[in-house]
Amino acid sequence: MSIGLFTQVSSALAEPITSPKTCRVGIFVTSLRNFKFADKSFRADFRVWSVCPSKDLKPLESMQVIDTIESEEVDYQTQNKPNRTESFATKGDVYWSQRDVSAVLNQNWNIQNYPFDRHTLKIVLEESIQDVNGFVYTPDFKNSGYQQDMSLGGWKITDFTLQEEKSAYQTTFGDPELMNKKGIYSRLTVSIPIQRVKYISFFKLTAGLYVAFAVAMLSFFYETGQPSLVSARTSLLVGCLFAALVNMRAPESVLGRTESLTLVDQIHIVAIVYIFVAALATVLSRLMNERGQGKQAMWFDRRLLFRVLTISFIVLNAIVISHAAIVG
Incomplete structure (x- = not known):
């Protein structure tokens, strides 16, 4: 019996540890408006894209915008493009997808020091199907950002950050492949600090x-x-x-x-x-x-x-x- 157990352990150790698949994902914010303090919300329009090394990876289809009141997604399209970057090992074509999103997002406004209040608007995108063992986002820092000349109606943007995070849930959502008691998924968090300039x-x-x-x-x-x-x-x-x-x-x-x-x-x-x-x-x-x-x-x-x-x-x-x- 000890020999059989040793064989099982040896076989498990011999299995190669595979890294999760990934795509380069970026976001560009084109509009921020409707800052409603009473409703605790704001509206954001943005374009999100992905560049994947294989056709079977479609992160925009399984991506969800977190903490939304309502959202509308339009103009989803995928094109084959030659890979002229160093993001992927393949020298062949990569698959570039885009999607325009308009969403009303929850925002916990802190107006204690109004009208000198400062806030950080967040747009959170999360993979909803594969956990971090199967897929993670690679942020496209170079091309992500916001429209510099957007009208904010008495506000100004003071910074823009994009980071990849891991979001843990105390459930696997019934996924039979996951053995742990919790699911961990890749997410991209966009943080946009704003400051009031009109009083x-x-x-x-x-x-x-x-x-x-x-x-x-x-x-x-x-x-x-x-x-x-x-x-x-x-x-x-x-x-x-x-x-x-x-x-x-x-x-x-x-x-x-x-x-x-x-x-x-x-x-x-x-x-x-x-x-x-x-x-x-x-x-x-x-x-x-x-x-x-x-x-x-x-x-x-x-x-x-x-x-x-x-x-x-x-x-x-x-x-x-x-x-x-x-x-x-």
């Missing part, structure tokens, strides 16, 4: 808030010695507070819901607190007038609170905005 949308979202704060600060020039002016000052501050609260909901339609405090949220919260402090100051100023301290109340409103609240609000805004711009 008009930020000013649109915060302009109403800043106006409400400015009006609230002007309320300090209403004398609280006259009941009619106290009522007008109180009504003005209530209107400013309501405007700030309503304006705080506006970014959700543009940026989507998030559980973290964004820069826009921080600015709104600070402004709401300051307006509420101005309302409390109105009550205190009125009480001072009722005690016959009218001049002190006027000094308290116009010389102290107006200056302290206005300057500190500007300083706090400069701090949080500068921090967001640095962190990105």
Whole structure:
């Protein structure tokens, strides 16, 4: 029995270890658009190609785009081409295939530091049939890239990388040839960092808030010695507070819901607190007038609170905005 076992082990060791088949695969991105923060998605148009040493290898047919919401693939074609590269040992013809793809991809946008946010868009292509023992991608670094003059609508591309990775799943998907409990497949990952270069949308979202704060600060020039002016000052501050609260909901339609405090949220919260402090100051100023301290109340409103609240609000805004711009 030991002799038979030794024979089986020797036979297994004698079998040649074959390397997986491969094709040179590249991608060229022609369009990036529809950056939707609320829907957590973006659209990419790109052309993907493969150069294979044999006709039986067809990676574009078994390739899938990972993490897509929807995709459309068109113009698949294969041509025989003479091999003038050093990618393959064969000196005969190689098989060049192309496919155009338009896909809507999931994107987890981090808008905490909006409008100074930076993101990395990813396009992931994966072999869906043969595991890494049978086939792997060889990235075509030289020819892959993106259209330099594409319009990104207020964004700019800061880099482009392409790398081959191995993706492991805790299943073989029922493949009877795989003996392990997990399947490992070759994938190509395209990473495209982008950075915002236009900030008009930020000013649109915060302009109403800043106006409400400015009006609230002007309320300090209403004398609280006259009941009619106290009522007008109180009504003005209530209107400013309501405007700030309503304006705080506006970014959700543009940026989507998030559980973290964004820069826009921080600015709104600070402004709401300051307006509420101005309302409390109105009550205190009125009480001072009722005690016959009218001049002190006027000094308290116009010389102290107006200056302290206005300057500190500007300083706090400069701090949080500068921090967001640095962190990105």
